[in-house]
Amino acid sequence: MAAETLSSSDYIKHHLQNLTYGQKPDGTWGLAQTPAEAKEMGFWAINVDTMGFSIVLGLLFLFVFSRAAKRATAGEPGGLQNFVEWIVEFIDSSVRGSFSGRNALVAPLALTIFLWIFLMNLMDLVPVDWLPQLAMMIGAGVFGLDPHHVYFKVVPTTDPNATFGMSIAVFLLVLYYSFKMKGVGGFLGELTLQPFGKWGMPANLLLEGVNLIAKPVSLALRLFGNMYAGEMIFILIAIMFSGGAVLAVTGGVLQWAWAVFHILIITLQAFIFMTLTIVYLDMAHQEHH
């Protein structure tokens, strides 16, 4: 379904550009019309599509679960409650398995991470052109924009801003609980006094510092990389649809096969993000000597 006037390269680039709102070079505020313009907006711009989808999906999750929570009874559970309890018990057993400390935050945190990321990843299974085409139509029809300059990225987790935003939040929690549980001295000691003892302090700091920084970076990049690559494959498959009947049918089969495989990936990535968060927080709660 690549637009006839776009080349394959343009089509891919178009799909990989976020809908960015920020200050334009001429001083006015608005949506960026080209990728270059979006880049020029610098840090003080916001990806409307990423924020919009992530907030809507998060609210969807919280709405469904708070509804179930409000009606939760110890008696015979209904359909929704059963489903919610199944997920909650799954998360609870994961947390019990990996987290040895006592912290009321960890389990709800894990639940939020798992379902929010899962829902954001799930957007990847929506055929790649549906929502961007819809956005183009709305952009052109309602706001009078040039349809080819309406960018729209449906999967928030293919935007590094989203994955790094979450991993930095997790990192802040790790730092907070490290300082709280081990004390300032204990945490700094952990960073500087091992593995080589106090005479190898610079080397220790370097190793432990890399170790510490690697946590949020790997957390964010793993999720981003997986989802970005998956999205890219969907886009490449979608290009086949404009290459004649044979390629289109092949593309349809491939898209279906990749989508089935992707169900595993989106669940797995959400689970990995959750489990690693629990493990990092567990490490933050443990006192080494």
Added chain:
Amino acid sequence: MNINLTLIGQSITFFVFVWFCMRFVWPPIVNALDARRKQIADGLAAADRGRHELEIAAKRATETLHDAKQKAAEIISQAEKRAAQLVDEAKADAKGEGERMILAAKAEIEQEAHRARELLRGEVAALVVAGAGKILRREVDAKAHADLLESIESEL
């Protein structure tokens, strides 16, 4: 793929969602689960207790039944013994009574016989005296021959 304000926006959104989940979603569900777990545990314990009580009751019932049977058997055997005793007693009584009656009858017969003999003897003595008087043709003076008469009488 530019890093921009979305990064911070996403972090804030994340914290808000986690806070909401921690405040309104997680506790009620986990509480409901715990409450149900407790209910089930209580129910199972009650069932166990009930089964145990049933066992005890069954045991007590068989014991009571056994006791009752034993007591009934005892009562029956006692009654049989008593009946036998009564029969024996009645037999003994009847025998005694019979013997007594026989003895009384014998004694009466003896007495009757004795009286009849006495009567006969008197009559025979009178006949003897009358006969002797006729033979002698004279009156026998009863007074004068009292000794004689008496000796005759006692010989008879």
